[in-house]
Amino acid sequence: MTFARPATYSALIFDLDGTLINSAPDIAAAVNRTFALRGWPELETDYVEAFIGNGPRRLLYDMLSDLGLPCDDATVTAALDGYIRNYTEHPADRTRFYDHVLDDLVALRDAGFRLGICTNKPHALTQSILEVLGLDVLFEAALGADAVPACKPDPRHLIAVAEAMRLPVGEGAVNWAYVGDTAVDQATADAAGVPFFVVPWGGGSLVDVPAHQRLSRLADLVQFGPRTATAVE
Template sequence: MSHARFPKVALFDLDGTLLDSAPDMLATVNRMLAIRGRAPMTLDAIRPHVSKGARAMCGAVFPELSIEARDAQVPEFLSVYAEELGRHGRPFDGIAPMLDALEAAGSRWGIVTNKPEGLARDLMLLLGWQDRCAVLIGGDTLPERKPHPLPLQEAVRRLEADIADCVYVGDDERDIQSARAAGMASIAALWGYRLAHDDPRNWQADVMLEQATELLDPTAWPQGGAH
């Protein structure tokens, strides 16, 4: 008989891990393109870039621009995205019941994302998660962001938890690098967003899962911090 348990604390990346937010990003970049009289992008074209952040998406949309010129598009991107936030995307299949299962097991869960904290908090309200998410660290919450370990370390400190009792789930190599640097067990979310040349086998996560629904099974989680 299995004695596997959910971790005491489960921490998650947001875009590409809990949320399929690519449709919101697509609406954002297509508004920017329409203003410029240019053809819209497809979801398949923008999807691989979503977890890389606003600068990467501006680079994908305007590849002909210099790095400086692309960076200059970021404030516009964030402004338009704030208007499209939560209008088109939704949690991946399996996420809602998984969060229910974590809470039923007495586990706490939180979010550590490189998305600006204000936008992440707005999403919590839209999703009805604001009173359920035990901690939220954004990309501008601290002086460092992932892949630095500080965001995960700060989340653990705020929860008054032990690193050994926590597992971090993310769909980008930076997520796994951050967890490893913090000494935290990790799960690579293969259902998320990544470029064609990204090979999750090289990230050295403790576990790799193909579908978010697999998180419903306690045996799928690294067991070092289970209770």
């Protein structure tokens, strides 16, 4: 999708995993605790990370299928319950910010942006992680996959976050952008009709976007901030 970039954005909505935080070690640890109880193999973090992006149920189904393990609905549901329980008990033991992310988020807020999160992670777990990492004070709205009728790449997930922030939605009305690291994020933004930017970490290097949509760091977006534009004028 091509889009005309406005002189300013009033808000930015972010994906969480792979975009703001490297949560793969905690996700892999929760998976492995769940697998161990069932006698399934221990997995490397890099292997688990390759399946992240479509929510926990899809994460487990795709890995079980790839490993040739049972992946019927009942098995996946039972594994999902264990995974959520294990992850909730250790939400951010090994999770880290990508370089400069925390400082850049503060800079974006100070430049006048309103900030939100649209993530396929479960909602309660999202809120817990944001609180543990001290991010909850920066974001106006953060909606996990089970807090909305449909999750990414369905655009209604992203639109629900925008509506929670009282941002304009609909063709010709959008003055905000979505930032992510996967083709799922890109497809979500495209389907919602909003500008999209991709980070260079997480899965960002694999996403095919024009050069002007590829960030070197989040601070690149400060130039589109409302207060920045006012200062220039």
